[in-house]
Amino acid sequence: MAGILHTDVLIAGGGPCGLMLANELGRRGVRCLLVDPKPGTAFNPQANATQARTMEHFRRLGFAGEIRAQGLPADHPTDIAYFTRYTGHELARLPLPTAAQAVNNIKAMGGSWSAAELPHRVSQKFVEATLRRQAEALPGNELRYGWALETFEDCGSHVQAQVRASAGGDTLQVQAAYLVGADGARSGVRGALGIAWDGASGIKREFMGGKMFAVYLRAPDFYKVFPHARAWMYVSVNPQRRAFMASVDGASEFAFHAAVHDGEDAEAWTAADAQRIVDEAMGTHLAIEVLSVGTWTAGHSLVAQSFQRGRVFIGGDAAHLFTPTGGLGYNTAVEDAVNLGWKLAAVIRGQAPPQLLDSYGPERKPLAERNTAYARQFADSVGRFRASALLEQAGPDGDTERARASDYLNQHVRMEFNIPGVTFGGRYDGSPLIVKDGSTPPPDQAGSYQPSASPGGRAPHAWLEDGSSLYDSFGFEWTLLALGPDAPATRRFVDGAAALGLDLRVVTHTSASLRALYEAPLVLIRPDQIVAWRGSQDSQAQQVLAQASGHATP
Numbered sequence: 094m095a096g097i098l099h100t101d102v103l104i105a106g107g108g109p110c111g112l113m114l115a116n117e118l119g120r121r122g123v124r125c126l127l128v129d130p131k132p133g134t135a136f137n138p139q140a141n142a143t144q145a146r147t148m149e150h151f152r153r154l155g156f157a158g159e160i161r162a163q164g165l166p167a168d169h170p171t172d173i174a175y176f177t178r179y180t181g182h183e184l185a186r187l188p189l190p191t192a193a194q195a196v197n198n199i200k201a202m203g204g205s206w207s208a209a210e211l212p213h214r215v216s217q218k219f220v221e222a223t224l225r226r227q228a229e230a231l232p233g234n235e236l237r238y239g240w241a242l243e244t245f246e247d248c249g250s251h252v253q254a255q256v257r258a259s260a261g262g263d264t265l266q267v268q269a270a271y272l273v274g275a276d277g278a279r280s281g282v283r284g285a286l287g288i289a290w291d292g293a294s295g296i297k298r299e300f301m302g303g304k305m306f307a308v309y310l311r312a313p314d315f316y317k318v319f320p321h322a323r324a325w326m327y328v329s330v331n332p333q334r335r336a337f338m339a340s341v342d343g344a345s346e347f348a349f350h351a352a353v354h355d356g357e358d359a360e361a362w363t364a365a366d367a368q369r370i371v372d373e374a375m376g377t378h379l380a381i382e383v384l385s386v387g388t389w390t391a392g393h394s395l396v397a398q399s400f401q402r403g404r405v406f407i408g409g410d411a412a413h414l415f416t417p418t419g420g421l422g423y424n425t426a427v428e429d430a431v432n433l434g435w436k437l438a439a440v441i442r443g444q445a446p447p448q449l450l451d452s453y454g455p456e457r458k459p460l461a462e463r464n465t466a467y468a469r470q471f472a473d474s475v476g477r478f479r480a481s482a483l484l485e486q487a488g489p490d491g492d493t494e495r496a497r498a499s500d501y502l503n504q505h506v507r508m509e510f511n512i513p514g515v516t517f518g519g520r521y522d523g524s525p526l527i528v529k530d531g532s533t534p535p536p537d538q539a540g541s542y543q544p545s546a547s548p549g550g551r552a553p554h555a556w557l558e559d560g561s562s563l564y565d566s567f568g569f570e571w572t573l574l575a576l577g578p579d580a581p582a583t584r585r586f587v588d589g590a591a592a593l594g595l596d597l598r599v600v601t602h603t604s605a606s607l608r609a610l611y612e613a614p615l616v617l618i619r620p621d622q623i624v625a626w627r628g629s630q631d632s633q634a635q636q637v638l639a640q641a642s643g644h645a646t647p
Contacts, residue, residue, distance in 0.1 A: 098268070101125065104126070113431065115231075128241060138218055177331050247272075288397050289398050302392040421465075436450055481494055517542045552567075577608030579614075
């Protein structure tokens with residue numbers, strides 16, 4: 094078929110979901126063509142919080158250190174702080190470790206924060222650039238920014254598509270085994286499939302509900318006029334203008350977002366209006382250089398009714414749309430790619446039947462519904478807080494109001510930003526791939542996480558005696574943990590994996606504490622570090638492997 098580009102997976106969209114998918118597939122030798130109509134990765138900062146679970150996935154792929162070196166300087170505070178205005182009263186603060194401290198602190202942390210990585214405060218523009226560099230270095234990957242998906246057809250045995258350079262010219266015919274639409278909130282792929290949204294939109298709040306005005310700015314003199322301790326995120330709480338501002342580089346660049354009031358036409362606002370709005374949040378004049386302006390709408394809590402139609406899948410903002418509280422949108426998008434990546438690779442490489450892919454939606458859609466609900470809860474908490482004029486008033490009445498606001502916002506900031514339960518506690522309990530053992534998973538709570546090897550959740554983490562992470566001992570694909578001083582035989586798992594064509598690494602740890610943590614001597618870990626099964630012997634190894642890898646139904 095001359096003139097047709099053949100690939101395994103066509104990815105529409107070069108944001109975090111599409112780029113992470115290209116990394117997952119490329120590392121497994123699967124050919125990808127990624128197209129995105131933008132000229133390159135993000136210029137604007139966009140998402141600014143990489144959660145710990147996402148950092149663990151970057152670690153699994155080998156570039157967590159590169160990501161952690163991006164964004165703020167290693168010694169820059171990552172606090173979230175609230176003020177009446179940035180030169181006014183400080184109301185609340187959540188102290189958080191610097192990037193340098195995070196690497197050391199994590200090894201001494203346990204309980205809810207028992208993890209291989211802590212969160213990292215870094216602009217999405219840096220993350221996307223790193224993901225792109227990593228993906229382009231993999232053989233078989235072709236990334237074409239400045240190219241758009243125009244049409245596609247699921248032909249049953251393959252997907253036929255046309256892509257075109259954004260600058261114009263002839264179309265390129267593409268034949269792929271599968272198509273993934275990671276093409277954003279206005280997804281053309283989702284639209285062409287006729288998949289509708291479920292959930293809520295247009296939610297109005299005093300803040301984080303309705304039109305928002307975004308400014309990417311440079312302000313070299315910010316710290317000269319800012320009278321408080323440095324932070325990463327600065328939130329302005331007053332009746333004139335609610336806003337938040339995240340440091341992009343720890344020096345002079347900031348991502349600023351302000352609520353737009355009824356009757357204001359933010360679409361027509363200029364750089365002069367940006368200066369005015371920033372000054373309102375500052376409480377004084379601060380000279381700024383405007384790098385870009387735009388608007389966006391807060392108040393979405395939407396999940397697509399389906400994540401798959403035949404050979405076509407959607408992920409990221411194409412599948413779920415958040416109000417960006419808690420940083421959950423981008424991080425949920427990354428995990429979409431992680432989940433779909435190993436499954437697509439297994440099917441394309443002949444290691445699993447096509448029905449394995451039918452588990453993608455049933456696993457990820459409930460997680461999207463869970464996470465959008467948490468984001469809405471956080472947005473309600475901060476957005477429905479009433480900013481009274483008394484907040485800026487001198488005297489006893491002002492003191493009383495500021496104390497009230499301080500109590501509320503100190504509680505809120507911990508609810509939104511100290512969320513190990515959201516980060517680590519997502520589960521696939523309803524998945525046909527999970528071999529249940531009758532155990533009851535721990536409760537799903539945003540602010541606390543109870544490590545559990547109950548099948549369906551993230552494998553509990555531990556630091557080993559040599560100072561390394563347990564996760565670093567896992568195989569890139571399937572892992573069988575053999576735990577304790579008298580771990581049972583594993584031969585049936587080894588033979589069963591060989592018969593199914595699965596890449597299985599048996600990892601033996603004699604530690605009694607690890608055996609107690611997992612509450613079983615044998616534990617099967619999926620490529621995405623999810624516990625698929627645990628038990629005390631290998632007698633059912635063939636059936637366990639067949640179900641977990643999609644070869645058999647429960």
